[in-house]
Amino acid sequence: MNVTIKDVAKKAGVSPSTVSRVIADHPRISKETSRRVKEIMEELGYHPNLMAKSLVSRTTRTIAVILPKPAEELLLNFFFYELIRGVLAQLTRAGYDLLMAGGSNEQEELETVTRLVRGGRIDGLLLLYSRSSDPIIHFLRNEKVPFALIGRSLDYEDVPSVDNDNVQAAYDATNHLIAQGQKRIGFVTGPTKLAMTQDRMMGYSKALAEAGLPLKQSWVVEGEFLLESGYRAMASIMSQPEPPTALVVIDDVVAFGVLKGLAELGYRIPQDIAIVSFNNIALAELTMPPITSVDVGTYQLGYTASQMVLRMIQQVDITARQIIPHRLVVRESSLRTVSHV
Amino acid sequence: MNVTIKDVAKKAGVSPSTVSRVIADHPRISKETSRRVKEIMEELGYHPNLMAKSLVSRTTRTIAVILPKPAEELLLNFFFYELIRGVLAQLTRAGYDLLMAGGSNEQEELETVTRLVRGGRIDGLLLLYSRSSDPIIHFLRNEKVPFALIGRSLDYEDVPSVDNDNVQAAYDATNHLIAQGQKRIGFVTGPTKLAMTQDRMMGYSKALAEAGLPLKQSWVVEGEFLLESGYRAMASIMSQPEPPTALVVIDDVVAFGVLKGLAELGYRIPQDIAIVSFNNIALAELTMPPITSVDVGTYQLGYTASQMVLRMIQQVDITARQIIPHRLVVRESSLRTVSHV
DNA sequence: TCACCTTGTGCAAACGATTTACTTTTTTTT
DNA sequence: AAAAAAAAGTAAATCGTTTGCACAAGGTGA
Structure with a gap:
């Protein structure tokens, strides 16, 4: 069994709440207590359970990239990898993880997105493409999930997106x-x-x-x-x-x-x-x-789009369309x- | 606020446990109840919270791929993408998600792995490379986490791995x-x-x-x-x-x-x-x-390695080294x- | 008729964190 | 020296599931 916050608390002679506050660098905790608790965390090799954390905080520090339809085929195009390189760079910089998921047809794709969003597995997501009358975009707008598009939506003007001219x-x-x-x-x-x-x-x-x-x-x-x-x-x-x-x-x-x-x-x-x-x-x-x-600045496209999603997660309201210059x-x-x- | 199992239970006039059992297709639930509950789940657009689920089941249906050192540089090599294509194919087939994470140096990499493993965010992982005296492999063996290597370990004979000759x-x-x-x-x-x-x-x-x-x-x-x-x-x-x-x-x-x-x-x-x-x-x-x-059958390499991890998660004990033929x-x-x- | 399964369901305790609302201790102010 | 304010910490509720155990009702064999 893994070591939990209670184990740390017991060993340090404090309550779990205190340990939690130490982790969060809460100002209410004295220097001395903080030091001692941190020492014990180190000693026991404690790492907070991310699921428990997510459950209460309703946050996962994870962004999903949805791979369109026949992901296998799509991934044969290096454009997407360059895009993902940019995405990954931005996300790791910000301490977020990248989840890749997809489906084998439009129906399945929507199911995946629903599962991830409603299931609270992700904080936001990125669509790598934009096709006309996409039910996924429709769904995401309704749910008010932070998301950005690479490209532009043919259906809605105000979808946050990063695109070229x-x-x-x-x-x-x-x-x-x-x-x-x-x-x-x-x-x-x-x-x-x-x-x-x-x-x-x-x-x-x-x-x-x-x-x-x-x-x-x-x-x-x-x-x-x-x-x-x-x-x-x-x-x-x-x-x-x-x-x-x-x-x-x-x-x-x-x-x-x-x-x-x-x-x-x-x-x-x-x-x-x-x-x-x-x-x-x-x-x-x-x-x-x-x-x-x-x-078309492929890497930039990915980098900027992720940044946009991250901003939206920070409550910044974005409805802009950003243009990456081409050459x-x-x-x-x-x-x-x-x-x- | 999202719709929870309790909302469904209330509306269906049953207890949350019953709803949970309906979801799991528990044999002790009557046909009639099952039907009614499913209907209501549909009606309310209920989707189970994956974090809560993971918390109690200690399972995430997620496999991580660790991107070595300067992920950005590494990803400039198309070999890795072909590998990931194979991985993704196997994982989506099995209903698993892929998490990509990394660090900017060996130290950070190890921290990421520790965070994910100890934090219970993943069920297994895949290493895309094998270098000598890798602290990550050492860590993973100690923790008894299901993982497989693409390539072979220079330090241990019995690390599950998929490789070429x-x-x-x-x-x-x-x-x-x-x-x-x-x-x-x-x-x-x-x-x-x-x-x-x-x-x-x-x-x-x-x-x-x-x-x-x-x-x-x-x-x-x-x-x-x-x-x-x-x-x-x-x-x-x-x-x-x-x-x-x-x-x-x-x-x-x-x-x-x-x-x-x-x-x-x-x-x-x-x-x-x-x-x-x-x-x-x-x-x-x-x-x-x-x-x-x-x-070297790059796609196969990724596909097979993921399969291996999936098997290990299913408690199959693997210490084999599998060889993909080259041509x-x-x-x-x-x-x-x-x-x- | 009784003891005993079988079937279908509910209660309540986990899982491992965070956070609100209190309590206790210490320091400052008057 | 008493009252007020600030500091440090705790207990308990909560997040949304799963699951072991209890229990009721109906069926079965002796």
Whole structure:
């Protein structure tokens, strides 16, 4: 059996309440008593039972991250890991633990969230994505649980969230291609349910429109955030009579697939097809050729979002949407004139 | 205030104990009562308080993963994510949650573990690495907490763990280079404190010895599991009078750095320097050239280790060491005769 | 009919902390 | 030196469950 607060109290010749106050550094406790009790805690190797503590304090010092749908698939995308790195950094700094949970479908996800929230297992949570008409967001608002979104809610304006200006980001990326003289620019996109996808699509079409360039529906392919998606998209998009000569790709990992697909079809990059993508994961600079990518400050996104949740837990009322700046990192994959190494 | 078991009891006109028994599907409860109580639970949106539950049951359905030292750095290596994917898959399957925690140095790590274990916050845990004379392992054995290691303990024989046969893996990798006619084979290694590093080093030297090839100390460079490590290693290793013509690299990410370093120095791969590395992360096939890598079944490693912990929680006594098979995946980076695409 | 199961339920004591409201002791003020 | 105020500590209630034991009612075998 573990050593409890009573054991410490008995050995120190004081009441449990006193020990509790010593732990909490309560001012009512004399220097001398405090010292003695602490010594005994040390001696007995006492550590407070966190469950008992949570039960009475209604607090757990734990934040949950909900892993969407097929967590396994999702986690194949390094973007999320970089995000989690940021989250973890902020949470450990603040002395919070991170709980990862999920479900295998939307229904199960909601059940998990309900279990954790109603069950009092967590103090707040973080959603790593934002899709339209999400029942989880609805639930969390009703329960008034501190939570923040990475991305933005398509349903509610005032959900605390951390996001990029994805419209502008895609606008910049597309304009970069246009500046390189590209005229036939396609888009390999993600699930259209996601806000991020919709925003980037909008920036893309805005740039095309302003430049007076055509947006052909056959140049736009939808997929998942997976390598295979990009890979498969190439077969279809390049087989049409007049294929694009440049592609905006929703995500680096997808772009890796695009690269692989194009290589197999015998296209050279960037000479035949230029590529720009998003997220700028570490490996974007290691492919051949290195990929031009919009750095969205992924780590910052996670770090800031956690900070937001932590603030909300401290009763700070937040309904803000915070924007993390992006930055186009130009590499070989998008350049018209290239001198190969 | 949340709805408690008492609220349900009152509304159903039964005692809290009865409600508790309904939840647990106790056989002594009548069909009729059970039905009525369940109906009311549904109606009130009742969810049991997990903290109270844990307090009395001394169980949390949570497994912790301890992130070593500078978690931030560590997480730059994709190997760990693949590991965590496996862990997560197993845990969610079994209805367990995953808690991630860590510290910024060995001392803090131990404190975190102590807090979680003594504080009763977790049912078991998983260590993602194994270094020599680790105080955490020592602590966990004393406390008799269910835990498993990925890798193997250098201090104790009987620590439940899941590992590869790293000696054999490195032996195979090195022999592959030898079979390609390589005579001057170097090794870019990881922290020598880790069992994995030591084992691979051994397999490497064994293969060289058997083939009657020299092992020059100046061909062996130690580093971290980081891209920079591999990158920096190249400057020193290639500047010597008789540099190696082939390299065994401890990890794919490090190999990425190696590739980058060699490219900058003007070496061609594999014509000038052949490369073999370990872990076979998804991106190993996307670099230019694609990297020959030993697939160690990373996902399996995580999956199996979690399973082991779960079994131990179910009182199954485990002191076994389980070996996950490895497999050399040959790609361009190691081949002597190459026809470029 | 009686002693004895079986079945269904309730009471109350844990689990290990925190916290409110008191009590006791010491110090200060007048 | 008495009264008031401050300091230090305690007892007991509470958080929301589970569970051992008691008990009532109905059924069974002799």
